[in-house]
Amino acid sequence: xxxxxxxxxxxxxxxxxxxxxxxxxxxxxxxxxxxxxxxxxxxxxxxxxxxxxxxxxxxxxxxxxxxxxxxxxxxxxxxxxxxxxxxxxxxxxxxxxxxxxxxxxxxxxxxxxxxxxxxxxxxxxxxxxxxxxxxxxxxxxxxxx
DNA sequence: GCCAACGTTGGC
DNA sequence: GCCAACGTTGGC
Numbered sequence: 001x002x003x004x005x006x007x008x009x010x011x012x013x014x015x016x017x018x019x020x021x022x023x024x025x026x027x028x029x030x031x032x033x034x035x036x037x038x039x040x041x042x043x044x045x046x047x048x049x050x051x052x053x054x055x056x057x058x059x060x061x062x063x064x065x066x067x068x069x070x071x072x073x074x075x076x077x078x079x080x081x082x083x084x085x086x087x088x089x090x091x092x093x094x095x096x097x098x099x100x101x102x103x104x105x106x107x108x109x110x111x112x113x114x115x116x117x118x119x120x121x122x123x124x125x126x127x128x129x130x131x132x133x134x135x136x137x138x139x140x141x142x143x144x145x
Numbered sequence: 146g147c148c149a150a151c152g153t154t155g156g157c
Numbered sequence: 158g159c160c161a162a163c164g165t166t167g168g169c
Binding site: 146147148149150151152153154155156157 | 159165167
Binding site: 032033034035116117118119 | 151153
């Protein structure tokens with residue numbers, strides 16, 4: 001069971017939009033980066049991820065779950081290279097966990113979010129994931145399922 | 146709005 | 158296959 005982090009600019013697609021999209025989830029389309037695509041290819045349905053607001057917000061704001069495995073990205077009809085998973089919003093953090101806070105905490109020094117700020121889909125360590133959920137006020141939700 | 150970092154493209 | 162040019166991302 002791996003853990004992930006997905007970035008989105010909130011004015012394009014916010015966590016509120018993700019939650020409003022419902023149980024079925026939505027295609028995480030538009031990723032045009034091989035590294036990010038390759039991570040999505042390895043994702044299993046049911047794996048969880050952090051939802052991060054870039055630019056405006058700059059904070060982890062919620063929890064998502066992979067609801068369908070990687071398949072061709074419908075927004076790339078002419079180019080079969082690009083694939084993406086489907087995501088379902090699970091729960092909003094009670095308190096956003098800011099990038100500033102993550103950067104300041106030595107326990108997150110190894111996070112990709114810190115070392116490669118441009119990668120839009122990235123792996124997160126189990127320890128990092130749990131800790132960020134706790135900071136976001138979702139301790140129970142994490143240990144739940 | 147600026148700029149640094151990074152990834153991709155395309156000429157050679 | 159190298160590398161310069163360009164485009165994009167995202168923090169500040």
